[in-house]
Amino acid sequence: QVQMKETGPGLVQRTQTLSVTCTVSGFSLASYGVHWVRQAPGKGLEWMGVIWGDGNTNYNSALRSRLIISRDTSKSQVFLTMNSLQTDDTAVYHCATGSFWYVVDGWGQGTSVTVSS
Amino acid sequence: DIQMTQSPVSLSASLEEIVTVTCKASQDIDSYLSWYQQKPGKSPQLLIYDATNLAAGVPSRFSGSRSGTQFSLKISRPQVDDSGIYYCLQSYSTPWTFGGGTRLE
Numbered sequence: 001q002v003q004m005k006e007t008g009p010g011l012v013q014r015t016q017t018l019s020v021t022c023t024v025s026g027f028s029l030a031s032y033g034v035h036w037v038r039q040a041p042g043k044g045l046e047w048m049g050v051i052w053g054d055g056n057t058n059y060n061s062a063l064r065s066r067l068i069i070s071r072d073t074s075k076s077q078v079f080l081t082m083n084s085l086q087t088d089d090t091a092v093y094h095c096a097t098g099s100f101w102y103v104v105d106g107w108g109q110g111t112s113v114t115v116s117s
Numbered sequence: 118d119i120q121m122t123q124s125p126v127s128l129s130a131s132l133e134e135i136v137t138v139t140c141k142a143s144q145d146i147d148s149y150l151s152w153y154q155q156k157p158g159k160s161p162q163l164l165i166y167d168a169t170n171l172a173a174g175v176p177s178r179f180s181g182s183r184s185g186t187q188f189s190l191k192i193s194r195p196q197v198d199d200s201g202i203y204y205c206l207q208s209y210s211t212p213w214t215f216g217g218g219t220r221l222e
Contacts, residue, residue: 109160
């Protein structure tokens with residue numbers, strides 16, 4: 001059974017760096033990709049990026065300059081690191097995976113991050 | 118980047134009608150289109166993948182179709198529990214992109 005859980009700082013100061021960890025179980029990070037999706041309050045879903053089973057990454061064009069997705073396969077953890085935070089980065093951050101590479105069908109509950117000015 | 122234009126933004130439905138939500142891709146995405154339902158405070162749930170395939174455990178009143186670069190999600194005789202926000206997602210090429218969402222009441 002696939003399980004994913006995000007842990008984050010809750011509150012981050014503007015201009016600082018955000019670090020969120022996604023801990024997974026029920027599958028191997030070496031075999032399946034993990035995506036990051038965020039949702040600002042009252043807004044829609046925004047795909048942020050992915051780290052594939054082979055370790056390659058792809059990013060949202062608007063976030064590429066600030067975002068790094070990495071992993072530790074031995075610990076079954078995926079990391080989201082985003083710098084130069086602004087107040088509009090306030091959102092719930094989800095990690096997610098898929099049974100096939102082209103779909104997302106397993107989600108974490110999300111972790112809320114507030115960027116304080 | 119591929120743009121996904123979703124419509125309508127919101128709609129309300131009665132229990133007897135067929136509800137249709139549409140997503141139009143800015144370019145060919147083959148059938149790499151999935152639909153998600155999100156309820157308040159919850160993570161999205163997969164409904165449809167490959168444009169037309171029903172995800173496991175999803176009621177058969179949900180269906181998906183494709184006509185070129187236009188994709189539709191239909192809900193036949195929607196139930197009260199179907200209220201929520203629906204999103205499409207293209208996975209043809211990175212960066213993946215979501216539609217803007219449709220609120221169903």
